[in-house]
Amino acid sequence: MSDESEATGETSETDVTEETSERGRTKNEVNETNETNEMNETNDTSSADGLAERRGMNIEVYQPAEDSGLLAQAAVEYPVSGTVLEVGTGSGWVAQQVSENTDARVLGSDINPHAARQARERGVEAARANLTAPFRDGVLDAVLFNPPYLPTDPDNEWDDWMEHALSGGESGRELIDPFLDDVGRVLTPDGVVLLLVSSLTGYEAVVERAESNGFGVETVVQESYPFETLTVIALTK
Ligand SMILES: C[S@@+](CC[C@H](N)C(=O)[O-])C[C@H]1O[C@@H](n2cnc3c(N)ncnc32)[C@H](O)[C@@H]1O
Numbered sequence: 001m002s003d004e005s006e007a008t009g010e011t012s013e014t015d016v017t018e019e020t021s022e023r024g025r026t027k028n029e030v031n032e033t034n035e036t037n038e039m040n041e042t043n044d045t046s047s048a049d050g051l052a053e054r055r056g057m058n059i060e061v062y063q064p065a066e067d068s069g070l071l072a073q074a075a076v077e078y079p080v081s082g083t084v085l086e087v088g089t090g091s092g093w094v095a096q097q098v099s100e101n102t103d104a105r106v107l108g109s110d111i112n113p114h115a116a117r118q119a120r121e122r123g124v125e126a127a128r129a130n131l132t133a134p135f136r137d138g139v140l141d142a143v144l145f146n147p148p149y150l151p152t153d154p155d156n157e158w159d160d161w162m163e164h165a166l167s168g169g170e171s172g173r174e175l176i177d178p179f180l181d182d183v184g185r186v187l188t189p190d191g192v193v194l195l196l197v198s199s200l201t202g203y204e205a206v207v208e209r210a211e212s213n214g215f216g217v218e219t220v221v222q223e224s225y226p227f228e229t230l231t232v233i234a235l236t237k
Pocket residue numbers: 062063064065067068069071087088089090091092093094109110111112115129130131146147148149164165166175
């Protein structure tokens with residue numbers, strides 16, 4: 001991993017109940033941070049800024065919500081072990097929970113540099129990376145992913161880091177599909193993928209894509225909310 005992955009050694013104690021908020025609210029209305037939005041600084045995104053403000057999404061790093069909690073629970077209960085990567089680690093909260101509650105060495109990666117930094121501030125070894133692209137073949141015992149999965153009309157896309165955290169493109173699966181196509185490459189022969197899937201994303205389509213990549217699929221945990229059902233599936237070869 002690059003020098004971006006150097007952990008700071010700072011680990012903040014996190015109270016799950018404080019950081020986990022009502023799911024619908026988290027997807028639509030999240031707290032503010034003082035971090036600078038580099039993406040908006042480097043692009044002409046005045047209209048996107050307006051959209052982000054109207055959506056109440058003036059933050060850069062996805063904070064833990066019910067989906068985060070369900071993925072952490074699944075990883076601890078499974079349990080994962082060995083070298084584990086959390087793709088799209090966001091704040092690093094899931095990686096921190098798994099690190100503290102299993103014997104795994106947990107790494108994090110995220111396309112968002114603010115997220116990679118926030119995860120490092122939690123003590124997670126985290127680097128900026130696009131999905132599993134920079135990782136070597138056959139080195140990871142488990143890969144965890146709570147992906148951006150909300151189906152989004154292209155006319156409604158907004159250009160900021162929250163879009164990267166939430167939007168799965170028109171199908172909801174624009175990140176999930178390439179993830180499923182490559183993740184088998186980085187796993188050890190006995191490795192496992194724990195993937196969070198929302199009913200909004202099309203559960204059957206995700207399972208079909210996983211199976212077409214040679215994975216067996218089983219359910220680890222499932223929770224239903226008023227507008228969606230969240231399932232963590234385990235994929236093994
Ligand atoms: C729903 S958030 C989950 C954050 C965190 N894992 C959690 O559960 O609280 C999805 C995360 O995936 C990241 N992401 C989006 N596209 C990515 C990509 N191509 N490669 C790596 N991470 C990506 C986003 O920046 C965001 O942090």
